[in-house]
Amino acid sequence: MLKYETVNTEKQKKNKWTNSAGQEELQDGICKIPRKRILEKVGNANYKLRETRGGGTMRKTMEQIVLEGQVTKCHSMEELYVLWELMQQMEEDPFGNTCYPELDQRNFHIDGIADPEHYDGTLYILKETNMRKMIQKGETMPVVSDIRADFLSGKSPSGRVEYLDYLTSMQKILWEEKHPGEECKLPGKKLREKAAVLYINKRGGKGAADEVSMDYGQYYIEFIKKQIRLLNPKTVVCCGEDLFRLIVMEVFQNKKQKKNREIYMKWKDLVRGDVFFADRDYRPVKEAKKGEAEVRVVRMWNPSYRVNNGQYVSLEEYLKEFKRRLSGEEENEQGEQRNTDRTVENLQPETTNEEKADVEEADVKETDSEKTE
Numbered sequence: 001m002l003k004y005e006t007v008n009t010e011k012q013k014k015n016k017w018t019n020s021a022g023q024e025e026l027q028d029g030i031c032k033i034p035r036k037r038i039l040e041k042v043g044n045a046n047y048k049l050r051e052t053r054g055g056g057t058m059r060k061t062m063e064q065i066v067l068e069g070q071v072t073k074c075h076s077m078e079e080l081y082v083l084w085e086l087m088q089q090m091e092e093d094p095f096g097n098t099c100y101p102e103l104d105q106r107n108f109h110i111d112g113i114a115d116p117e118h119y120d121g122t123l124y125i126l127k128e129t130n131m132r133k134m135i136q137k138g139e140t141m142p143v144v145s146d147i148r149a150d151f152l153s154g155k156s157p158s159g160r161v162e163y164l165d166y167l168t169s170m171q172k173i174l175w176e177e178k179h180p181g182e183e184c185k186l187p188g189k190k191l192r193e194k195a196a197v198l199y200i201n202k203r204g205g206k207g208a209a210d211e212v213s214m215d216y217g218q219y220y221i222e223f224i225k226k227q228i229r230l231l232n233p234k235t236v237v238c239c240g241e242d243l244f245r246l247i248v249m250e251v252f253q254n255k256k257q258k259k260n261r262e263i264y265m266k267w268k269d270l271v272r273g274d275v276f277f278a279d280r281d282y283r284p285v286k287e288a289k290k291g292e293a294e295v296r297v298v299r300m301w302n303p304s305y306r307v308n309n310g311q312y313v314s315l316e317e318y319l320k321e322f323k324r325r326l327s328g329e330e331e332n333e334q335g336e337q338r339n340t341d342r343t344v345e346n347l348q349p350e351t352t353n354e355e356k357a358d359v360e361e362a363d364v365k366e367t368d369s370e371k372t373e
Contacts, residue, residue, distance in 0.1 A: 062087060062091075062219065065083075065087065066222050070083060071083065071222045071223055071225075071226050072222075072226060074226055074230075076230070077112055077227070077230050080223065080226055080227060080230065081108075081110060083223075084108070084202065084220070084223050085106075085108050087220070087223075088105055088106065088107075088108065088202070088203065089105065089106055091105060091219075096212075097212070097215055097219075098201075098203075098212065098215050098216040098219050098220075099203050099212070099216070100135075100203075100205060100206055100208075100212055102135045102140060102206065103131065103135070103140050103143075103203055103204060103205075104140055104141050104142035104143070104203075105142075105203065106142035106144075107131075107140070107142045107143045107144070107202075107203040107204055108142075108144050108202050108203070109129050109143075109144075109145050109146075109147050109199055109202050109203070109204055110144075110145070110146045110147060110148065111147040111148060111151075111196075111197050111198050111199050111202075112147075112148055112196050112197075112198065112227070112231060113148065113196040113231065114148050114151050114152045114192055114193050114194075114195060114196060114197070115152060115193035115194075118190075118193045118194050119193075119194060119195070119196060120194040120195070120234075121232065121233050121234030121235060122171065122174055122194060122195040122196070122233065122234070122235050122237070123195070123196045123197070123198060123228070123231055123233035123235070123236045123237070124167055124170070124195060124196070124197045124198070124237045124239060125197075125198045125199075125200065125236060125237065125238045125239060125243050125247060126163070126197065126198070126199050126200070126239050126240070126243070126302075127199070127200050127201060127205065127213045127214070127239075127240055127242075127243060127302070128199055128200065128201035128203075128204055128205035128207075128213045129145075129147065129162070129199055129201075129204045129205070130162050130204075130205065130206065130207040131143070131204040131205065131206055132206040132207050135206055143204065147197060147199065148197070151164075151167075151192060151195075151197050152189065152192055152193060153189075154188065154189070154192075162303075163239075163303040163304075164188075165315055166239075166303040166315060166318060166319075167192070167195070167197070168188045168191055168192055169315065169319050170237060170300075170319070170322055171191035171192060171194065171195055172184045172186070172191055173319065173322060173323055173326070174235065174326075175191065175194075177326060196231050196233065198224075198227060198228070198231070200213055200214070200216065200217040200224065200243065200246070201213035201216040201217065202216075202220070203216065207304070214242055214246065217243075217246050218246070218250075221246075221250050221251075224250075224251065225250065225251050228247075228251055229282075233295065234294070234295060234296070235295075235296055235298065236295065236296070236297040236298065237298045237300055238297060238298065238299055238300060239300050239301070239302050239303060240300075240301070240302040241299065241301075241302075244276075244297065244299040244300075245265055247297060248265060248271075248276050248297055249263075249265050251282065252276070252278045252282050252283070252284060252295075252297070253282070253283070253284075254266050254276065254278075254284045266284070271299075272287045272290065272328060273325060273328045273329075274298060274299040274300070274325040275296050275297065275298050275299070275325065275326070275328065276296065276297040276299075277290045277293035277295070277296050277297075278293060278294065278295045278296075278297070279292065279293060279294050279295075280294040280295075282295070298322075298325060298326065299325070300321075300322055300325065301313065301318060301321065303318065305318070
């Protein structure tokens with residue numbers, strides 16, 4: 001039996017969970033309870049979310065959950081995940097809408113802060129974990145994984161973590177932004193432990209250019225809002241135009257409705273180039289007062305972005321564009337960056353021998369598995 005209470009420290013108020021023995025289980029909204037304990041609590045949460053009428057069971061709808069404020073009442077990531085998983089299981093007819101038919105609707109990928117002790121407030125938002133290879137192997141019944149551990153180690157059940165080089169290299173650029181004139185020499189793992197990663201579609205996807213994951217994001221937007229609040233980021237990097245619009249319009253409420261009821265995002269005086277600013281209450285901050293902003297949201301390409309000829313953008317081009325967007329520089333007629341004080345190659349983080357060995361091992365396993373197919 002877990003008991004929640006708020007304790008006052010000398011400097012700040014903290015949240016604490018204690019068990020029946022009085023041992024502290026959870027602090028500051030960061031989940032430290034083993035994964036199996038979370039699953040055990042789903043049954044208890046299920047009882048709270050169902051009402052018995054006339055001997056039968058009536059499931060509460062997403063609208064009821066939102067209206068009753070059960071999402072906003074979650075004080076920790078653990079509470080939110082329990083409710084989130086349960087709602088996924090209770091969702092009616094998700095296939096083709098918020099879930100791919102090839103996947104199990106009970107799939108749940110736990111994401112968030114990679115290392116609570118070193119987190120510096122940087123959050124990367126991506127669309128979905130790519131489960132295409134697992135779909136091909138029939139390993140989807142159901143899948144529950146911890147993305148945080150994969151992101152930190154650089155390895156996942158299907159091989160190397162997708163877009164790892166992109167995220168790690170952006171971390172290096174952000175580190176150097178905070179330390180002007182210094183060159184970051186931290187290894188990749190040390191850089192990643194300062195960040196958090198959030199996938200919009202917790203069920204995962206198959207890397208397809210469709211609307212399933214974005215429909216999932218719209219359906220579970222109240223959960224996404226709460227997760228971002230609990231993560232309390234200072235810099236949010238949205239890896240995709242559609243993700244940027246979703247987050248800025250729904251999480252930060254930067255939207256307006258026309259007379260014909262069309263809803264659109266407000267840009268004028270609010271989005272500086274590719275960066276949106278907000279205060280601590282997640283309200284939009286105009287460009288003229290950006291110095292008062294507590295949060296910035298950066299619009300960036302999806303790492304699988306393609307140019308006109310259908311070719312993927314290289315890592316070097318991607319990082320050059322990321323650095324330009326952070327600085328607020330405009331593109332010239334050729335679309336090139338005005339100031340290139342350092343080569344992009346030097347922006348790629350160093351990799352330790354241990355990390356290289358881990359990646360090589362993952363790549364070998366992935367290659368061997370492909371040969372046997």
